[in-house]
Amino acid sequence: MNEPLLTLTNVEKHFPQSNGFLKPAAAPVRAVNGISFSIAEGETTALVGESGCGKSTAAKLITSAITPSAGKITLRTRDGNILDVGSLRGRARKALWRDVQLIFQDPFSSLNPRMTVKQIIAEPLRNFDIAHGQEATDLVADLMDRVGLQPGTMSRYPHAFSGGQRQRIGIARALAVKPRLVVGDEPVSALDVSVAAQILNLFQSLKKDLGLTYLLITHDLSVVRHSADRVAVMYLGNIVEENTTAALFKSPRHPYTQALLSAVPSQDNQDKPRIVLTGEVASARNIPTGCPFHPRCAYATDVCRLTAPTFEQLPTGGRVACHTPLEFMP
Amino acid sequence: MKDLIRVDELSIGFGLKNWVIPAVEGVSFSVKPGETLGIVGESGSGKSLSARAILGLVPPGGLITSGSISYQPESGDAVDITSLPKNGRAIRKLRGAEIAMIFQEPMASLSPVHTIGNQIVTTLRQHADLSAAAALSRAIELLDQVGMASPAIIAGQYAHQLSGGMRQRAMIAMALSCSPRLLVCDEPTTALDATTEAQVVELLMKLQQDFNMGMIFISHNIGLVSEIADRVMVMYLGQSIESGATEHVLKSPAHPYTRALLNALPAFAEAGAELATLQGAVPDLTARPTGCSFHPRCAEFAGPQCETERPAIQVVTNQHLARCHLHE
Structure with missing residues (x-):
């Protein structure tokens, strides 16, 4: 680079x-x-x-x-x-x-x-x-x-x-x-x-x-x-995931990225089910405690509600702010 | 099954009696109960105008110059909407009750000085004999149906207090209040974010199934239309240039314009590859090219007749129509 x-x-x-x-x-x-x-x-x-x-x-x-x-x-x-x-x-x-x-x-x-x-x-x-x-x-x-x-x-x-x-x-x-x-x-x-x-x-x-x-x-x-x-x-004011375009689109690691990608119709996700998030984006005046995405996240656990995840480098490349990143799909 | 709505050779123009600029020219389509027709096209293609004509909502200055729009009510004979007096009793009885519409910009189409509940109540009481209290409880029920978290509170709020996605849901609740048989959606998700769009689309598809509504879905987002619509009509400069089953039109497009439009989409292209582009821009309606309206931008010239002769609609395969000299 x-x-x-x-x-x-x-x-x-x-x-x-x-x-x-x-x-x-x-x-x-x-x-x-x-x-x-x-x-x-x-x-x-x-x-x-x-x-x-x-x-x-x-x-x-x-x-x-x-x-x-x-x-x-x-x-x-x-x-x-x-x-x-x-x-x-x-x-x-x-x-x-x-x-x-x-x-x-x-x-x-x-x-x-x-x-x-x-x-x-x-x-x-x-x-x-x-x-x-x-x-x-x-x-x-x-x-x-x-x-x-x-x-x-x-x-x-x-x-x-x-x-x-x-x-x-x-x-x-x-x-x-x-x-x-x-x-x-x-x-x-x-x-x-x-x-x-x-x-x-x-x-x-x-x-x-x-x-x-x-x-x-x-x-x-x-x-x-x-x-x-x-x-x-x-x-909500934070970067939740960062990676090369190819890697991010192939294998999103943050649940929000995954939902965002599935919401976009394209040739290669015609058959994949659309992930529909519940609720609305919180107000930037009143950001949820812990991970800002936890109220809408399907994988949220107690730790997500209490502590904000740090933005970590992943061994497979890219960085993500999530306690339990999604599985890497090469 | 009988067609719910049948539009035949509809033409709409703007101007004076002897000097009319055609904005929609000879457009025909139909929708059956439970079916979704997607209408795609760029700005100025006449897609919204054709759909609005169904509700008798041609904007001031515009007039229907020819063609018919026949609506088949639940019982009785078909009604030709073009023959109904503008804003007369007959069209007002249909509009909102049997044919409803969802607009693109929810903020501009909701009243800023009436509560959401109040607006739904007004629609309900316009078409049904309900007491104010019964109408309000029905309104709350509708808001619940479109997935509002606390419908009773929302009913007492004003449009500006809601987020974009919630406003669009309120619009949907209002459109559905009289259980319409046909729902016209004009770019219902264009003003919304991707994940909110996903929520609204999911909701529309579910409600359509529940009520077996016919639906007309207007959008410039071809990817979205491919997911929702059973059949697609592509419009260019006021004409329907291709129509057919969604998979036919989008998988094996017959008109050069549809092909070019699909190739120009970044969503369908290789990453980093040069996008196929269309030459130039959509011409002005006042300077419509002779012959085929698309010929100055067309990459697949069929011959000199493209410049001089207006192509007629050709049958490509069963139910798949295209207006192009290539298919003669």
């Missing part, structure tokens, strides 16, 4: 809640509860989980949109320096955004309707003092060509483009600063099947050509299985 580009160590993010002026504070929302993982250079890592599991909060932490309550996030910059992402404030964060860029879910709300495509894509070039004037225009044309847009359409406004084309504009904008890590927050969930396939192919070819590293944040396991090298599964 290559050297890690980004490393998260016991990162926590708690959002304090107020009950109102002069009233005792309510329990904080514990969105991210001590997650540790690293992203190797040139790999696609996927962070999966259902709504409210903290995956988007993790993306915001990594891009320094918010600061962690505890723990450390480090990034190896292009000059080889180690950047402490969590402590960046103000202008210093610019150095981070040169290396880390974000692609958003909704291609309709993430582009300024009053800017032309050329202005949208050239904005980061200007902000980072990469290119100006004619040079910038040439670079914009190159970028548009690269993501499969006609450079001749650069003076149009976003409304003239379809959803898939807008997502390409967002990708071109992210690539403008030549980032090393691209964080995609549900980049294809808002697109139709045939368009999503085009965008996923574009991601693959850009990765090959530009040596990009991706962090793919998604709830769609079929996208993960297709595009990711490694997967981390989140549940």
Whole structure:
């Protein structure tokens, strides 16, 4: 494995809640509860989980949109320096955004309707003092060509483009600063099947050509299985399992991963019974004691109700946070 | 067995009398009691519009230009829904009572200012002669039936107090309140998480068996439809381009569009392999291509007639139909 580009160590993010002026504070929302993982250079890592599991909060932490309550996030910059992402404030964060860029879910709300495509894509070039004037225009044309847009359409406004084309504009904008890590927050969930396939192919070819590293944040396991090298599964602010994509899909070790995989219809689990979980995801304000998944787990024992499992390396590869991991199936 | 609903050559357009943009063109399908028809297609394919027409819910500005929708009540003669006056007494008697619908976004389709129980009670009392107290206890019973943990408490709560999965269950309870014979589900699980989706799908399948309902299940999720539906209809730009038994359509698709759609799914592809893609995007309804609507994106050209001649529906094998020149 290559050297890690980004490393998260016991990162926590708690959002304090107020009950109102002069009233005792309510329990904080514990969105991210001590997650540790690293992203190797040139790999696609996927962070999966259902709504409210903290995956988007993790993306915001990594891009320094918010600061962690505890723990450390480090990034190896292009000059080889180690950047402490969590402590960046103000202008210093610019150095981070040169290396880390974000692609958003909704291609309709993430582009300024009053800017032309050329202005949208050239904005980061200007902000980072990469290119100006004619040079910038040439670079914009190159970028548009690269993501499969006609450079001749650069003076149009976003409304003239379809959803898939807008997502390409967002990708071109992210690539403008030549980032090393691209964080995609549900980049294809808002697109139709045939368009999503085009965008996923574009991601693959850009990765090959530009040596990009991706962090793919998604709830769609079929996208993960297709595009990711490694997967981390989140549940209620914790990573419950982490492994290579092939191993995780073949032999999930955490009961939650198993249920999540069985809920996704695909060619190879047509005949397998669907595992239907009981109950609902608990609130992040009121996380169950012990293992956060125990109230919905079919295999829960007394120890699960009392003590939280640690995130352990497994002898067969991968890491899991479970007292009694499921059997390994080679 | 008689068809519960039979849609024949239905066309729906938007616009004025002399200038109509067709959104649904010559769509035919039928559903028998206890059967599930899946309708798949991308956005703008007209799948929701065709299904809504069954409940007389064509949005303002839209009009049914031709075709018929005939509904077979439990006793008596079939009713042509297209001929019923919009929002008249006759359609209101069917809608909710015999034909019910579940919508995609439960938050947008539940009233934010009435309790869940209240909303179910209103539906019940609209169609059945029940006292308020009897209707409320029936509502609680229904909430219990859809797997709500404490139905009596839920009945007193508002939509915003429930989670997405619970709201969708409340919608299902409401749709089932008058024991409908046909249930139309428009993307019922799209807004839900994978494990919640599994719960809702399981529930729908169980309830359908219990009540022997006919069901129309609209979704863009082909994987999901393959698990639920007995028969599938694939729509593209307002036309039904392929229909047949689920295993036929999805295992040996006859139309190039269906084939391309299946190949584009990451769920069915090799990990890391390049996904087969469709050229371009779904065209605008106002700029419908000549000949076969799909020809500019089609990888399996049958000949020059694709550009000029609109293909008719061809029988591929028994009950498996496709609208493509390849099968002439």
